[in-house]
Amino acid sequence: MIPDVSQDNGLATYNFAYLDEQTKRMIRRAILKAIAIPGYQVPFASREMPMPYGWGTGGVQVTAAILGPDDVLKVIDQGADDTTNAVSIRAFFQKVANVAVTTRTVDATIIQTRHRIPEEKLSAGQVLVYQVPIPEPLRFLEPRETETRKMHALEEYGLMHVKLYEDIARNGHIATTYAYPVKVHRRYVMDPSPTPKFDNPKMHMSPALQLFGAGREKRIYAVPPFTDVVSLDFEDHPFAIQHFDKPCALCGADHVYLDEVILDDKGGRMFVCSDTDYCEDRRAHGHAGEMLAKEAAE
Amino acid sequence: MTDAPLLRVHNVSKFYGSRIGCRDVSFDLWPGEVLAVVGESGSGKSTLLNCLSTRLLPTTGSIEYHMRDGKYRDLYRMSEAERRFLMRTDWGFVHQNPADGLRMTVSAGANVGERLMAVGGRHYGNIRSTATDWLGRVEIGADRIDDQPRAFSGGMRQRLQIARNLVTGPRLVFMDEPTGGLDVSVQARLLDLVRNLVNDLGLSAIIVTHDLAVARLLSHRMMVMKDGLVIEQGLTDRVLDDPRQPYTQLLVSSILQV
Numbered sequence: 001m002i003p004d005v006s007q008d009n010g011l012a013t014y015n016f017a018y019l020d021e022q023t024k025r026m027i028r029r030a031i032l033k034a035i036a037i038p039g040y041q042v043p044f045a046s047r048e049m050p051m052p053y054g055w056g057t058g059g060v061q062v063t064a065a066i067l068g069p070d071d072v073l074k075v076i077d078q079g080a081d082d083t084t085n086a087v088s089i090r091a092f093f094q095k096v097a098n099v100a101v102t103t104r105t106v107d108a109t110i111i112q113t114r115h116r117i118p119e120e121k122l123s124a125g126q127v128l129v130y131q132v133p134i135p136e137p138l139r140f141l142e143p144r145e146t147e148t149r150k151m152h153a154l155e156e157y158g159l160m161h162v163k164l165y166e167d168i169a170r171n172g173h174i175a176t177t178y179a180y181p182v183k184v185h186r187r188y189v190m191d192p193s194p195t196p197k198f199d200n201p202k203m204h205m206s207p208a209l210q211l212f213g214a215g216r217e218k219r220i221y222a223v224p225p226f227t228d229v230v231s232l233d234f235e236d237h238p239f240a241i242q243h244f245d246k247p248c249a250l251c252g253a254d255h256v257y258l259d260e261v262i263l264d265d266k267g268g269r270m271f272v273c274s275d276t277d278y279c280e281d282r283r284a285h286g287h288a289g290e291m292l293a294k295e296a297a298e
Numbered sequence: 299m300t301d302a303p304l305l306r307v308h309n310v311s312k313f314y315g316s317r318i319g320c321r322d323v324s325f326d327l328w329p330g331e332v333l334a335v336v337g338e339s340g341s342g343k344s345t346l347l348n349c350l351s352t353r354l355l356p357t358t359g360s361i362e363y364h365m366r367d368g369k370y371r372d373l374y375r376m377s378e379a380e381r382r383f384l385m386r387t388d389w390g391f392v393h394q395n396p397a398d399g400l401r402m403t404v405s406a407g408a409n410v411g412e413r414l415m416a417v418g419g420r421h422y423g424n425i426r427s428t429a430t431d432w433l434g435r436v437e438i439g440a441d442r443i444d445d446q447p448r449a450f451s452g453g454m455r456q457r458l459q460i461a462r463n464l465v466t467g468p469r470l471v472f473m474d475e476p477t478g479g480l481d482v483s484v485q486a487r488l489l490d491l492v493r494n495l496v497n498d499l500g501l502s503a504i505i506v507t508h509d510l511a512v513a514r515l516l517s518h519r520m521m522v523m524k525d526g527l528v529i530e531q532g533l534t535d536r537v538l539d540d541p542r543q544p545y546t547q548l549l550v551s552s553i554l555q556v
Contacts, residue, residue: 141401154379158416162401165408165415168422169444234422 017064018096023047027065027220031211034222039184040152041135046218050092055085056114057215059131060092063112066127066211067093072100074108079116079257079274086114103277115178117199119256119278122208124225130193132214135221137181137191157189160232168237177242183230184223198241198257203229248273251282252289302364304329304470304502305350310359312345318526319345323359325521325531329469332496332503334517334534336510336549342526343506344474350504351391351472352381363470386416390463394475396455399462400447406433406458407443413466432461436491453484457491464495471496473505477512489515510553514538522546 015021023045030044049057067073073093077086081103089112090101102108105120112129122128138148141159151159160181167175180197184190192200193212203210203223210223223229233239247254249270256278258271270291273279288296303326312319320342327333335343348354350361352373362370366388373381385391393399400409410429411419419425430440436457438450447455456476463471476492477485493516496503507513513520513534521531522543530543541547 141404150378154382156382156416158412161415161420162404162408162412165411165422165425166404169405169407169426235420236423 014096016069016097017067017093018049019047019061019064024065027061030220031062031065031222034211034220035209035224037188038224038227039188039190039221041219041221043218044220046215049215051088053216054133056089056112056131058213058217058220059112059114059129059215060089060213061215062129062211062213062220063093063110064097066129067097067099067110069097069099071109072102072107074102074105074111074277075113076111076116076118076275076277077114078259079118080276082276104281105275105277113195115193115195116257116274117195117202119253119273119275120281122202122206124207126208128206128208128210130195130210130212132191132193132212132219133216134179135191135193135212135214135217135219137179137189152188155187157183157232160189161234164232164234164237168234174233174237174239180239181232183232185227186230189232190221190223196242196257197231197239200229200231200239201241205229244271246271247289248279248282249289249291251279251287251292253279253282253287302329303327304331304364306360306362306364306370307350308360308362310346310349310356310361312342312349312354313357318342320349320523320526323528325528327470327502327504329364329502330500331519332501332505332517334513334520335504335506335523336508336513336520337523338508338549341523343523345526346523347472347474347504347506351389352385353391366469386413387466388468388470390460390468390471392456392459392463392471392473392476394478396447396452396459399459400455402447405444405446406438406450409447409458409462410465413462417466428465432465433458435495436461437487451484453480453488456480456488460492460495464499464501467499469502471501471503473503473507475507475509476505477507477509485512492516510538510550522549 027044030042034042047061049060051057075086075090077083093099094101105118110127110129114131136148138151138159141163142148164174178194178196179191180200182190182192182200192203205226207225209225212221231239244258248256248258250272253273257274259274261270261272263269305327308324310323311321323346335346337343349356361373363373365371407426407429410432411425414425414428430443433440433443438454438457447458450458477488489512505516517534520534520537521528524545530537530546538550541550
């Protein structure tokens with residue numbers, strides 16, 4: 001039980017973590033239900049938040065509901081701690097909850113994320129909160145909510161493979177690279193939000209709790225720790241994650257997800273870790289990629 | 299033909315409030331038999347078809363289907379999951395407007411393959427070769443397999459819809475005005491195709507139509523409906539050549555002779 005926090009100095013102030021206690025209670029109930037039924041989308045009474053839809057209102061509400069005064073919060077957007085969205089959400093919780101914040105994955109107890117799962121292996125006790133734009137994996141093939149709910153209830157997931165079939169028919173391989181559908185606990189098909197499929201294997205049997213909040217669509221779902229998460233595929237076109245030709249240009253890390261950075265208008269580019277904290281940590285420990293080595297030589 | 303009917307319909311009625319959709323319809327459908335339901339607009343033939351195909355809950359009556367395990371099951375006593383499973387494996391439904399029965403935004407191959415994937419097909423190569431085979435059987439070129447139905451003509455769409463329904467080897471197909479909206483030469487080709495498929499596969503079919511020519515060409519038996527009631531039923535040739543009810547006589551005599 002998270003204790004209520006009073007910051008009574010005689011002035012009217014925000015309730016701890018912005019939301020009022022009844023709202024947090026409602027969201028916590030939805031979260032508990034979501035954890036009890038892995039992958040099932042639980043409807044909840046999403047509130048207006050002081051930021052536009054699409055900026056992570058779902059994730060912010062989930063974070064607000066689970067945040068306690070002793071928590072350490074990390075917020076990432078596209079793997080980076082220093083982008084607008086990440087900075088403003090972090091500042092928001094510093095202001096309304098006065099919690100400690102960090103950019104270091106290992107120190108954080110709650111990590112709110114928009115696109116990535118950190119490269120650093122998560123541990124038990126950590127909670128990963130995803131901001132989800134469209135929670136329904138079947139949505140683009142079946143526009144009717146009544147019908148998609150029925151399909152989930154009756155476990156009719158043939159349609160999901162129609163999408164993958166289309167990919168192969170058009171591109172020769174499964175071209176879905178993000179929001180790649182997964183089956184959770186051998187039951188519900190779930191959209192892992194717009195994370196690259198590179199991160200899908202990290203969801204499988206993760207020791208951390210994973211919570212998904214969609215503010216506009218008013219849905220919460222969850223993957224409890226140590227849950228089976230399998231990416232859908234065909235027998236003759238098995239699931240495979242992205243591979244990069246070169247290691248990170250700054251820290252030389254292999255087997256991580258890289259972002260392309262354009263350097264000039266003459267076609268110069270480099271590929272660097274999308275997880276900024278991981279990259280900095282490696283550089284601090286003396287790892288240097290191609291780009292850094294070149295600079296050092298000059 | 300075996301000695302047990304595939305579908306046993308007993309006293310099916312559907313009321314929309316005080317108005318009658320269809321009333322006290324009873325018949326047996328035998329394996330391999332094609333039954334045509336004819337009548338004017340508003341005579342209740344579509345209501346009846348929807349009741350039979352579990353798309354509309356009838357007010358009274360019972361509809362029993364001869365399952366593959368040899369037992370009769372009342373359609374409306376099954377669970378919804380069983381009904382939907384039956385609909386996408388053992389049954390087919392061909393809509394008048396192909397856009398209602400097809401997924402217009404996915405390719406022809408995926409349209410045909412959807413039912414295979416729905417029953418657990420997880421091998422892309424096998425699904426694709428089955429789809430190619432079925433497109434050939436409904437006279438759609440293999441080079442069109444990756445085109446969306448939006449790029450197809452009306453007749454091709456209708457043939458694609460038929461392939462999509464028949465791919466799982468159903469035993470019973472419902473057709474709602476399958477030739478409506480097609481021009482006469484395309485109609486003729488489609489009818490020819492349906493007749494051959496029904497013969498080859500030994501399908502049973504219930505075809506709703508207002509076109510007596512369709513009934514004559516495809517069906518073994520027909521029912522004439524008026525104001526929600528079945529007023530006459532019998533072998534197709536008998537009903538068309540020797541109509542007994544005044545309304546049927548009117549219907550038959552109003553066919554244009556060219």
